[in-house]
Amino acid sequence: MASTPHQEELDPRDPRSLLVHARDARAAEEAHGREVFIAAARWALAHPAADEWDSACVPGTERELAIAGQGAPLVAEFCIDEFAAAIGLSTDAGHYYIGDALELAARLPRCWRRVEAGQVPVWRARKIAQATRLLSPEAVALVDQRLASFAHSIGGRGIEQTVRAAEAEVDPEVLRARREAADDKRHVTIYSRHVDFHGRVDIEGALDLADALDLEDALAAIAAQLKDLGCTESLDARRAMALGELARRETPLTFDAAGEVGPPARSKRTLQLYVHISHAPGQNPFGTAARVENTRTVLDLDTLRSWCADADTQLHVRPVLDLAEHRSSESYEIPTRLREQVILRDVTCVFPHCTRPARSADIDHIVPWDEGGTTSTENLAALCRHHHRIKTHHGWTYTPVDPNDTSGPPGSYRWTSPHGQQYLRTPTGTTQLTTTA
Known part of the structure; x- marks a missing residue:
């Protein structure tokens, strides 16, 4: 393993060497982060939206995407996924990351030049980009002019004050409307x-x-x-x-003849749990806990027992499904039990780094039905709608890992991007397999 700067000289009894090492490592980290951020902006600019206005008229095909403020170039929707996967982000996180870079490069050129020169850290530049995304081109130009000289040191409150002052000068009516909308802070989260x-x-x-x-x-x-x-x-x-x-x-919000609201009706609590047990007698793979699909968390079994024992809880007992069992159908339509097996096996969308729940995803024929693919356990996987479109229309391909292959448990897939980058997606996460271009 390659050593980091000053690693050989590190001595826990020498505080100075530790400080020097930490300083140099942090500088290297910031330099690499800046290179990634600059690459994100260039990637967006290299993938403009298609000129063919009718390309998005075909259902599911690529659309133009606005990921930065007014006046910034629109980008091709599917370019986000490949860059995000390459740097270890989900598509949603990649959307915001690349959008911040494009916002700076396209709408805040003075601040952007300071980022490129290494004078403004990426994390601070992203705060500026996120604060200006809703501004008009005139207002954002004023912010860029006033903020560029102090972008390396200004804090969140200073950014906010500069943005609001520019908006008040250039777009006073827009600012007034936004403040009125923000006045209502009612919410329940x-x-x-x-x-x-x-x-x-x-x-x-x-x-x-x-x-x-x-x-x-x-x-x-x-x-x-x-x-x-x-x-x-x-x-x-x-x-x-x-x-x-x-x-x-x-x-119910209804009233009786006297104009009074009637007494509330009692309803049963509906609790749906998926409990997985080991084939070995007396062994529970979760120990004293169980996984709850709805919240994607692990809970104490005693808590679950107390919920189930509540007289007002309505329980639905579903048949046990063996996730390793082979199931198939002769038709394109996916039977309920086969669909449920795929959902429980995959847990989430199986695209690299995606965490959207499998229960709300599409069930995809890995090898398309019209190309000879079967409706079977081995040829079905959960893909959220966006990544289903990516696979169908943009050149991403994937294959399930052979159950006899030790590189991944059931629910593992090898993905290849349009640019040849390869990823292994398993139930525990995503690993990049490609180490060179």
């Missing part, structure tokens, strides 16, 4: 993708005072009822439980 081991999530919200007071009264009342019914949890825990109780009640 449930962080369902951030579930802890015991199945808890955070909720954040901002409500009108009247709605907040009504919610407070409802939580207090239900928390008191839970205590009267013998619940020994703390008040905070009972209030959290009360919010769940409210969620499981249906309150």
